[in-house]
Amino acid sequence: MTPYLKLDHVDKVFTRGKVSSEVLKDINLNLGKGDYVSIIGHSGCGKSTMLNIIAGLTRATIGGVILEGREVNSPGPDRAVVFQNHSLLPWLTVYQNVRLGVDKVFAKTKSRAERDEWTMHNLNLVQMTHAKDKRPSEISGGMKQRVGIARALAMEPKVLLLDEPFGALDALTRAHLQDSVMALHQKLGNTIVMITHDVDEAVLLSDRIVMMTNGPSATIGEVLDVPLARPRQRLELASNPVYLDCRKRVLEFLYERHKFVEAA
Structure with missing residues (x-):
């Protein structure tokens, strides 16, 4: 196979x-x-x-990486990374940090309302909807990582x-x-x-x-x-x-x- x-x-x-x-x-x-x-x-x-x-x-x-039969050698939304350092943008809210990736990937395929719904859906997956309006400095380390995971999942990576x-x-x-x-x-x-x-x-x-x-x-x-x-x-x-x-x-x-x- x-x-x-x-x-x-x-x-x-x-x-x-x-x-x-x-x-x-x-x-x-x-x-x-x-x-x-x-x-x-x-x-x-x-x-x-x-x-x-x-x-x-x-x-x-030498060599390479093949994903679903296609060689990949540059970054893409089909491979999302969550680092040890959460890498959230400190001037954006929790919602905005996730929405940034959603807008980048789905600007042409989802309406504004659908992107909002999808952002909230992924925040809900990691139980962070209650903190959507907070900035990274206002939440704990574990919560920051949850947001990082939500941001990665929101791009629907393979x-x-x-x-x-x-x-x-x-x-x-x-x-x-x-x-x-x-x-x-x-x-x-x-x-x-x-x-x-x-x-x-x-x-x-x-x-x-x-x-x-x-x-x-x-x-x-x-x-x-x-x-x-x-x-x-x-x-x-x-x-x-x-x-x-x-x-x-x-x-x-x-x-x-x-x-x-x-x-x-």
């Missing part, structure tokens, strides 16, 4: 003057429609570079790219937002690629976990299937043997790579 999203023999080399650094080497990855895939690995293994290549923010040196979206949040807010993303994925069936450093987060949210070797010239060391039924409840999974086995296998992979770094 043809993959929905494919990374095909991707290499990435950064060059500054006469010095070149190979960050990624021969990355091959196939995703099906509706998959939730996490990318995990130690700092410097090229996770963010891989995400940026999928987003079209960085071009591969692929949602999450770059450590919960990394700057406290533990309780992080857990609530993870549950929200799980519920959205269950409801909307998005194809999601997420970068994380958190093993428990990766196992909780993902269908598959892509484990990266250490850089330079990082590549995919192993891809782990997470055969846990959805919807998932974090408290029930705490003692689930499948969850615990997946968690153990990721930790073993990262620990072995970490020892290699220390020995080098």
Whole structure:
């Protein structure tokens, strides 16, 4: 079966003057429609570079990204990114931050009233309609991330790219937002690629976990299937043997790579 999203023999080399650094080497990855895939690995293994290549923010040196049978090598609304830093415009309200993307993508296909309705629909998905008239400085970090997710979803992307979206949040807010993303994925069936450093987060949210070797010239060391039924409840999974086995296998992979770094 043809993959929905494919990374095909991707290499990435950064060059500054006469010095070149190979960050990624021969990355091959196939995703099906509706998959939730996490990318995990130690700092410097090229996770963010891989995400940026999928987003079209960085071009591969060799190879490329194919989405629904078409090569993509520049940014587009079919691939929306949510960064760890929410990247909201501070002078705009919550509503205006989401509406900005809606107007950009749907100016020719939706009327003004339809764009307003669609903006409110996506704010409702992340339970932020009550704060639609507030500015980013007036809401919490978790709420800002909800707005960032709403803005991304409002563009109706084929692929949602999450770059450590919960990394700057406290533990309780992080857990609530993870549950929200799980519920959205269950409801909307998005194809999601997420970068994380958190093993428990990766196992909780993902269908598959892509484990990266250490850089330079990082590549995919192993891809782990997470055969846990959805919807998932974090408290029930705490003692689930499948969850615990997946968690153990990721930790073993990262620990072995970490020892290699220390020995080098």
